[in-house]
Amino acid sequence: MSTDICALCPVREHALCSCLSDEERVVLAGFCQRRRFTAGETVMWAGDESRICANLQSGVLKVVAATTDGREQIVSLVYPADFVGEPYATETAFTVTALSDAELCTFPRLLFERFLEEHARIENLLLQRTFKALNEARARMLTLARLSAGEKVASLLLEMAAQAGRCRCQLGLSEPVTFDLPMTRGHMADVLGMTIETVSRQLTKLKSAEVIVLSGARTVTIVDGNALKGRTMAA
């Protein structure tokens, strides 16, 4: 039964558990619980007791840091096959919310910790992923602190194009690429540490410069990828 569940898993090949043998997978599946969240629903609240870890199967989640007076910053976007949650933490550090409808494969934290300890390969992979997440967070610190509004928006566009291209096969920068933005202007602003208005103005500027084409609010075509990259200036 449990192996059947994994057979249908859309991220079977890419999630952390892809390193497991069939037998190990049976053990893990034995205490996993699939859960669905609708867009806007919160998966875990900052400050709450940390009870679960999970793999994202479909949809997109945001990890949000907030001040006491309500200012918010998206500190990470979680895509399918990504891991969410923090083993060994008693308290949840940041609120995690579904940006779109999402499906998670959740594990009780304590059982997952036990599993990690008994399966060195998966623990090792989680370590590598966590370092990768750390590098991403640090790279974004540079973006947040030192790039101009225009540079921030250009960077995010390229990033989202790359993410979109991870599914469909991606062409180079010389060819026009069309894709749907996976988030609203408001979310883009929350990721980049700016306001909705400024994001919108920068997109308009890119449109006027004929670097991109906006077809409706959500669909973008990157006409001149090199020009867009030139507006980035980050390493």
Next chain:
Amino acid sequence: MSTDICALCPVREHALCSCLSDEERVVLAGFCQRRRFTAGETVMWAGDESRICANLQSGVLKVVAATTDGREQIVSLVYPADFVGEPYATETAFTVTALSDAELCTFPRLLFERFLEEHARIENLLLQRTFKALNEARARMLTLARLSAGEKVASLLLEMAAQAGRCRCQLGLSEPVTFDLPMTRGHMADVLGMTIETVSRQLTKLKSAEVIVLSGARTVTIVDGNALKGRTMAA
């Protein structure tokens, strides 16, 4: 011989390796190499091949992200007993430089990886530390993106006071606390994503409000810790 080295290690009790048995420590010490760096010297360069990991024994390091055109952001401060480097990464992600004279206990990356795989306890602890670093980076993202200059400086002052207090025993916020800033205005600006001038102006403002006293450029007394905390506003 190797155990003697560790016996003199100033961070023996707090570094990653504190979880090891004497026998394990001998193995690890077998391929460690102690190295000294003078203030300003760079320990590893972003983009270079990743050859070492290390524990910091004394001094303070900075981890720096930079744009191609020279803008810089300090993405992490490394204190004694902290771990530096990235196992399993072929390339160094960020430049690491000594802020003060520093002593490192370095390990060749590949050997350290092998050691991790054979010693689950230490790998487990490294995982936990990496998650902690990730949480810190994410918390700082909020600071960089959403706090005002005044809030940023107040936060950093409290953080540095806490760090200073980790050595000497720290009093509560109601009592005045005096300590030396471990960095220049310039470094504070690099950490907070602002300019030297703005940092200086915010400190002057705090001095005028009699929240702090500045005795020379480097020594600070937090007179009214609660007022300082009140100027923070971050969660």
Next chain:
DNA sequence: CGAGGCATTGAGTCTGATCAATTTGAGTGG
């Protein structure tokens, strides 16, 4: 005592936030 790096202070500018008014567009129900 002098030199040089840090730090402070001031004046002016500019980027991006704020406030406010439309416009667009997707979804709903008549």
Next chain:
DNA sequence: CCACTCAAATTGATCAGACTCAATGCCTCG
């Protein structure tokens, strides 16, 4: 199929906070 609704997005005008440029002051260490 069209009008309606409501959220999202765009656009404009104004303002403030932080940056830039420039001058001066202050430690620290030869």
